[in-house]
Amino acid sequence: MITIYFAAGKNRWPSYEAPLRAALQDAGIMADLRCDCPDPARVDYIIFAPGGEIDDFTPFRRCKAVLNLWAGVERIVGNPTLTQPLCRMVDPALTAGMVEWVVGHSLRHHLGMDRHIVNPSREWDATCPPIAAERPVTVLGLGALGQACAKALQSLGFPLRGWSRTAKQIAGLDTYHGQDGLKAALTGAEIIVLLLPKTAETENILNKETLAWPARGAAILNPGRGHLIEDAALLAALDAGAIGHATLDVFRVEPLPADHPFWSHPGVTVTPHIAAETRPKSASAVVVENIRRGQVGLPLLHLVDRARGY
Template structure:
């Protein structure tokens, strides 16, 4: 499609149809010179300067000669095959406040449930045991968050008012008020050794794949617990079961699993010390995510840096 002799500027959207229809209306109101095309109606591929996708249909990017920006429709990009994306195309992950707020709520809920022994009391209820457990003050409970991006920082902010001893781990050095920060491989060992409840919010990269495994579990204090809401690929499931069965870990809460949906015959469903939720810790808000993409489009068109640009060598 042409407009007054020039190539029309267009965004091609390939994900959930309902969100696509809403975004098309939002973008039309905010950026009337930008046309949104919903898959499979691509029109002239030469018009496409922006692509919004969850995953990449094979061969699609090769047909888009003028593509400038790929918007990932997730907080991470591990679901995308970045090798398909030419170097000149900027990759942007989704950053929107409602996503971080939802994750903070989930983490606070699960950490408090573990801290106050909710699941242990649920076990006793099924056994009809009126049996109080020793109550640990929050200041004596060491909670660590692995992954100090936007979601990790939001989770720590939500936990701070309860008075937990907070720590965090990331690949590179960070400095957060009220948080003991660790970084790098050596820092990970020290971080694990002093963490009673470990919350995983890491991006999935080759370095972090199966990081929740026997080595990390073995360095944690005996009877520690984990909350994993990053990516399913972080988990070595057999190592988790072994750590729980040996008593090295007391409990695990999994919002993400190595295979999703989790197969009905998977032993993670029935392990007495595992709680599974179906990847619901933080749901993308259609309106909020649309506004975030529009804000980044405006930045790009104005020649300003976008928020959430992915560093390919780091994978996030």
């Protein structure tokens, strides 16, 4: 029997206990699954989330893997005591939620829905939007979430460009990479979707210089990381009309402070980090599959590259 320590926070335990036990049973894995800290020397796997129960991983010498419940690992990957393999969450339900958020808000901006939904002056504005094929979209970040969102938007007819830090060849998608490719990817884009991890290279990727490259009045959607956008530069671009609207789901400080100018700016929509949530049932299946693989000597899924930071 193996020992699995649920160190993702006692507040999450009631939601995860039953689906984890069910997934372990379905996989035929006999496990001592617990949320109270056992003897670290007995722990085979740690299920983790930032803000959970562990800061120092040193005592868990037997642990075969730390299985993160979040897609993002920036709050744990730099922990110097973490020498065990670290896996991030790639959850089909999380991906579906992200696709729905991105597609929904892309269509909202594409169709100009806000001017009809909020129309206190009862203005009869019969302006028609272009069709999707006439609205270029750029997705920054071509991991699992970025590719899924790009494919969904392509299926609606939007012309897509994708950008990543390193070169990627993706069938049917115009891809760019590196600093030289960033300007080509952003120039003329009318909707920009940010789905990059937070690293030293991606922080403030949208700044005073790069915010001038998209089409005038472009919409920005950021369900990725708050640190990807330089806040002051975005506000200045909105005030100047260079950017038409920003729909933001993630922020440098969360919850977003009540006095932050994003709340009151007419060109900003704030959503409270709800674009993609890890769902206990589907996430439990992902976690248990990695435990099964670890037990039979197969490569772990979604293993984090420490050098790249994700």
